[in-house]
Structure formats: structure tokens, C-alpha cells
Amino acid sequence: MKTRISIQKKVLSENDRLAQQIREELDNRSIVALNLVSSPGAGKTSLLEETLRELSGKINIGLIAGDVQTENDANRLLAAGGRRVMPLVTGGACHLDAKMITSVLVEFELDQLDLLVIENVGNLVCPAGYDLGEDMKVVLISTTEGDDKPLKYPAMFRRSRVMVINKIDLLGTSDFSLEQVKSNAARINPELKIFETSCRDGTGLEAWCSWLVGLVDKAAGLRKSKKLHQH
Amino acid sequence: MKTRISIQKKVLSENDRLAQQIREELDNRSIVALNLVSSPGAGKTSLLEETLRELSGKINIGLIAGDVQTENDANRLLAAGGRRVMPLVTGGACHLDAKMITSVLVEFELDQLDLLVIENVGNLVCPAGYDLGEDMKVVLISTTEGDDKPLKYPAMFRRSRVMVINKIDLLGTSDFSLEQVKSNAARINPELKIFETSCRDGTGLEAWCSWLVGLVDKAAGLRKSKKLHQH
Numbered sequence: 001m002k003t004r005i006s007i008q009k010k011v012l013s014e015n016d017r018l019a020q021q022i023r024e025e026l027d028n029r030s031i032v033a034l035n036l037v038s039s040p041g042a043g044k045t046s047l048l049e050e051t052l053r054e055l056s057g058k059i060n061i062g063l064i065a066g067d068v069q070t071e072n073d074a075n076r077l078l079a080a081g082g083r084r085v086m087p088l089v090t091g092g093a094c095h096l097d098a099k100m101i102t103s104v105l106v107e108f109e110l111d112q113l114d115l116l117v118i119e120n121v122g123n124l125v126c127p128a129g130y131d132l133g134e135d136m137k138v139v140l141i142s143t144t145e146g147d148d149k150p151l152k153y154p155a156m157f158r159r160s161r162v163m164v165i166n167k168i169d170l171l172g173t174s175d176f177s178l179e180q181v182k183s184n185a186a187r188i189n190p191e192l193k194i195f196e197t198s199c200r201d202g203t204g205l206e207a208w209c210s211w212l213v214g215l216v217d218k219a220a221g222l223r224k225s226k227k228l229h230q231h
Numbered sequence: 232m233k234t235r236i237s238i239q240k241k242v243l244s245e246n247d248r249l250a251q252q253i254r255e256e257l258d259n260r261s262i263v264a265l266n267l268v269s270s271p272g273a274g275k276t277s278l279l280e281e282t283l284r285e286l287s288g289k290i291n292i293g294l295i296a297g298d299v300q301t302e303n304d305a306n307r308l309l310a311a312g313g314r315r316v317m318p319l320v321t322g323g324a325c326h327l328d329a330k331m332i333t334s335v336l337v338e339f340e341l342d343q344l345d346l347l348v349i350e351n352v353g354n355l356v357c358p359a360g361y362d363l364g365e366d367m368k369v370v371l372i373s374t375t376e377g378d379d380k381p382l383k384y385p386a387m388f389r390r391s392r393v394m395v396i397n398k399i400d401l402l403g404t405s406d407f408s409l410e411q412v413k414s415n416a417a418r419i420n421p422e423l424k425i426f427e428t429s430c431r432d433g434t435g436l437e438a439w440c441s442w443l444v445g446l447v448d449k450a451a452g453l454r455k456s457k458k459l460h461q462h
Contacts, residue, residue, distance in 0.1 A: 041376025145272025
């Protein structure tokens, strides 16, 4: 199995090299980039639909909608007002990789973007291992999945900087405990920033969107000071 | 990438060879073997807890509880009355494979088993590609995940013989349509046998358990007639 392992390493280091290129390309334009990961059906697309409804007129959002099959998510995001949405169908692969991102990034007019959100394939395991050149991974977990998920899928929670707890409106319909999921997450990654949202009743969406705008404003500030330095 | 693909093929064919050995070993003892797959948090362990509560005294059930991390599921199954439960922690890997199953199968007294259920890692993508020597894959989907999952993760639904729609008690809390999920599943695999269950209010558990007992009875009939032939 030695060959298998060394090839696996080669694939990952090639991915890291491409991811670094993407990161530099986005950084040069002060675009904030998020890699949104979760189980299937936790609500990534719903959260992005609500984000678009709230922020479309305010900041320029690019979206890459990854899926194993179908362009359903991309179509939902277009319907929610997304003007810069690219589907990315893996055709079976269990995660997005940097090469795929490179191939769709050329479809965007990057100079017009403030924020790029990459919606990964629904999978709490494999996407954890692939850097896509993002500023940070955001892991979304829904209250119907059980509060033990951070312990059972630790790599994803360790490598994310933000955890969104979605479907907050369904608290009480199962044994899921908000306190427990937070304490489990803190055991894996005490630095996680946490949002609690419901795309059905709107809970927490304002806080989430404000935070995004804050990230974009901060990046724009950096962009301005970069330009000043150039002159 | 040619080397990578050929190694991938070699890994899969080695897996198939081991899976075939497992299948023969289980077939020789007329043990019914299921490979239970789903997204994280769809309710695999809950369904098995209820199955144990209902069937523990009636048939002999062996359980392999696969997880990326923690032995939580195995402990839950023991607490629910499971007497033959083996945890199988992958330590990061996104699926179980036949080699892992071979390594834990020696811990069971196979002559005493009627039914073996392998609870796979929570992942709707990768476990689809790995034969574990089971009689059939059973894919579990919960009503909180969205009715588009069969279309978005087609390999898993194509390779399963049974679909359990769980958390039926939460119908109505989202846009999930029972009719739609069935029609989507039928587009991928018209032969799928379907159960609708709720582990909270007990819906459909009797039908599910009766079906399991029927499988075991059928296998026992085969075992008896095999023995007759041998004498």
C-alpha cells in the first residue's frame, strides 16, 4: 500500500499548490471566500438562498454550487436572486477539489466580486481534507442530525472556523441539545464562532448576514489601503 | 493520473475479493446481512435501537457499528439490549471496507447469528462504492433532509435494494414531500422496496421488523433444506 499512500500524498500536495494559487488570486482582489460544508440536507442551499435575498443588493456575491449530481442547487440559487452562480457537478466524486474550483473560477468576473461562497458536496468527511483556497471553512449542522456530530466527524469541525447551527425552529422535536452540541464542538475546536439560524422562521439570519458584510467591509478596507500604497 | 486510477481499481478489486469471501462465509451459515447507509444523523442507530428492542428475544442479531470517530453508536446499541455489538472506528476513513469487516467478523460466534447488520459511516457518497459482502444495502433517508436526495446521490439509491424513510413524524415541518421523494427514488431505482418509519412515535417499525423476521425465516428455511441435502 506504500504506492497508494505516496500517490495520495502527491494528489493532496498538488491540491494544496492549486489552492494556494486560488487564495492568492482572491486575496489580490480582496475577495472573501468561504467553503461551506455539511451533511446532505442540513440546509446549505437554504442558508445561501436567504443570504442572497438579504444581501444581493448590498454586496456582490459569487456562488459555486457543488453537487455529486444535478444542478438543482445552482437553479435554486439563481431563483433566489443569485446573479453569479456556477454549478459544479462532480459526477460521483465525494468532495470538491482545488482543480475543479480553478476550472470554474474563470467563469466569474472576479473584479466585480466581494464575496465568493463555495457550497461543497453534502458530506461531513471527505471535504475536510481538501483546501479550496478559501479564507475559512464554515460547517453547517442542523438540529435534526443529533448533537454528537462534532465528536463523530472531528476533522471537519477542527478545520472550520465557524459553525452554523441550522433548523433552530425544529429544536424540541428531537433529543438534540443546543448546549450539548456547543460543548461537543468546543471539545474539538474551542475557537469556533457559532451562529444559530432557521431559514424557515428567520432566526439568526440578520446576525449571519451582518457578519458576512463585516468580513467584506474589512476586506474592502484592506483593498483601499493596498491601492493607497501602490500610488 | 493513470497510476492513480489503476491503483484505485486494484483497491476495489481486492475489496470485491474479500467481500465475496465474507458473503460465502455468511451464506454458508444462512446469515442475512444488511449494509445500512445514510447521511450523518438520519437515524441509523435509532432504527437499530428500536429493532433490537422489538426483536432481541426473537432472532439473534449481530451488529457492527461503524463510525469515523467514537464508539457512541456501539454503546447506544448495547444499552438498547444488543448482545452482539462490535464498534468499528475508521479513524478518519469515509467508508467501511471489506477488510475492516473481515477483521471484526472473527469476534462474532457466527453459528449463533441469524442477522448481521453493518451500520456504515454516515456518508451518502463513498460507502456506495464498497461491497462489504452484504445481501443488500439499505439506504435510510430522513424527512428533514429534503426529498431531492435520491437525485443528488444516485449511486447510493441505485445500489440499495431498500429505502427507509425515517423521521416520518416530522413530515410537515419542512417542504419535504413523501410523494416527491418516492418519485425521485423511482427514477433512480424503480425496484426499491420502501418503508416509512418514525423511531419517536413508532410508525412503521412493526412492518420493518416483520420484514426482517421474514428474511431470517426464509434464510433458515434454506439452511434446513441445505442440511437435509447434506444427510
